[in-house]
Amino acid sequence: MFALNLLTLAFAASATVALPAAKRDLAPSCNLLGGGAFDTAKNFTLAAWNTTLPNANTTGVPLVLGQAGAISGAEFKVLSTFASYPFNQYPSMSLESGRLIPHGTNVAPAKAGTVPDGSEPGFITSNSVDPEQGAQIYCAVADIDPAGHGTGHPFLAVNGDTDLFSLCKDGSQNNIVFKPTSGKSYDLSSCYAVKVQLIYDF
Ligand SMILES: *[C@@H]1O[C@H](CO)[C@@H](O)[C@H](O)[C@H]1NC(C)=O
Ligand SMILES: *[C@@H]1O[C@H](CO)[C@@H](O)[C@H](O)[C@H]1NC(C)=O
Ligand SMILES: *[C@@H]1O[C@H](CO)[C@@H](O)[C@H](O)[C@H]1NC(C)=O
Helix, strand or coil, X not given: CHHHHHHHHHHHHHHHCCCCCCCCCCCHHHCCCCCCEEXXXXXXXXXXXXXXXXXXXXXXXXXXXXXXXXXXCEEEEEEEECCCCXXXXXXXXXXXXXXXXXXXXXXXXXXXXXXXXXXXXXXXXXXXXXXXXXXXXXXEECCCCCCCCCCCCCEEEECCECCCEEEEEECCEEEEEECCCCCCCCEEEEEEEEEEEEECCC
């Protein structure tokens, strides 16, 4: 916990203090997300933190790349709770200039897709995709609230918002959805709001 807080502070510091020296514009996906926003990070995992009920801990439930169908030569992946999809072929993530990139060994590269309202943030995995060409729509926001109301972990934003994620039942999986709506493959009545956190557990 202590180490994680230090890490968070380090991000907050680099985002706010280091601006004049290391002048690099953040990816547009970080626009309007404040002083704690950063667009590049290495070696983290994602977890869903329930915003409505008390959580067992401040980390929340671990997320992995869950299956979402396949076409010839490619598979689709979404963010599923490990509890509902107990496989973890892409055990770490990075964020590169606003692109979310899953990493694993002996697996096909994964490229992030766009995330329209009502959809499940996802990836296409195939030996013919380039993760560096994924949708540049993600950002991370460090917890720099001086009153300490956060969880100590940075929140993931997509399309400029950290507050529009839910976990919804889709078949046997519990998947992350952006702005859930009716008429999709998930069960809308099962959805509850979460924030998606970056967890540095290495
Ligand atoms: C999160 O909260 C919802 C109710 O708001 C509850 O149904 C669900 O079980 C909770 N999930 C976890 C993982 O705590
Ligand atoms: C936090 O609680 C969730 C259950 O809500 C569990 O799946 C997860 O492993 C716990 N994480 C830690 C770091 O204890
Ligand atoms: C992530 O952390 C693990 C454990 O420390 C390390 O083995 C691995 O090389 C790191 N990966 C990257 C991409 O930095």
